[in-house]
Amino acid sequence: MLELTTIKDGKDGTLQIADSFRNIPFSIKRVYFIKDLKKESIRGVHAHKKLEQIAFCLKGSFVLRLYNGKRRLKRFVKADGSGAYIPPMIWHSMEGFSRNCLIAVFASDVYDECDYIRDFSEFRRLTK
Numbered sequence: 001m002l003e004l005t006t007i008k009d010g011k012d013g014t015l016q017i018a019d020s021f022r023n024i025p026f027s028i029k030r031v032y033f034i035k036d037l038k039k040e041s042i043r044g045v046h047a048h049k050k051l052e053q054i055a056f057c058l059k060g061s062f063v064l065r066l067y068n069g070k071r072r073l074k075r076f077v078k079a080d081g082s083g084a085y086i087p088p089m090i091w092h093s094m095e096g097f098s099r100n101c102l103i104a105v106f107a108s109d110v111y112d113e114c115d116y117i118r119d120f121s122e123f124r125r126l127t128k
């Protein structure tokens, strides 16, 4: 989990800042949002060959599952300003969304379907 820089301005609220190479370990090339989720929704369920990502929950919460071919990890991600780093070659899925869950994902590159590994047996073969 990575923390954003937080500046509390008293009655004027709070600023949270994501700087590439400070809070975010890569140069951000794309940001996408995931919303309108249901309790039973599942997203992800794939790995990336090269893409690095950080998922921030802006509202609500969700469960992130990660698998590197050997170990499984389950993280409860909530809207507290911390982001979940998803490195390349990690099988990941998002589920257990709360009501009105809103997710922002910062990515190290533009969308490229060729970077996706969507077949689990191919992922297992590549991570053996």
Ligand code: T46
Binding pocket: 032, 034, 043, 044, 045, 053, 094, 105, 110, 111
């Ligand atoms: C990831 C998880 C956490 C685009 O055309 N451009 C984009 O930037 C994105 C993100 C998606 N798409 C298209 C590709 C598919 O035709 O939107 C469709 C749904 O994408 P996908 O099935 O990959 O959606 P998720 O939510 O399962 O995965 C997304 C990201 O694609 C992925 O990189 O790690 O969120």
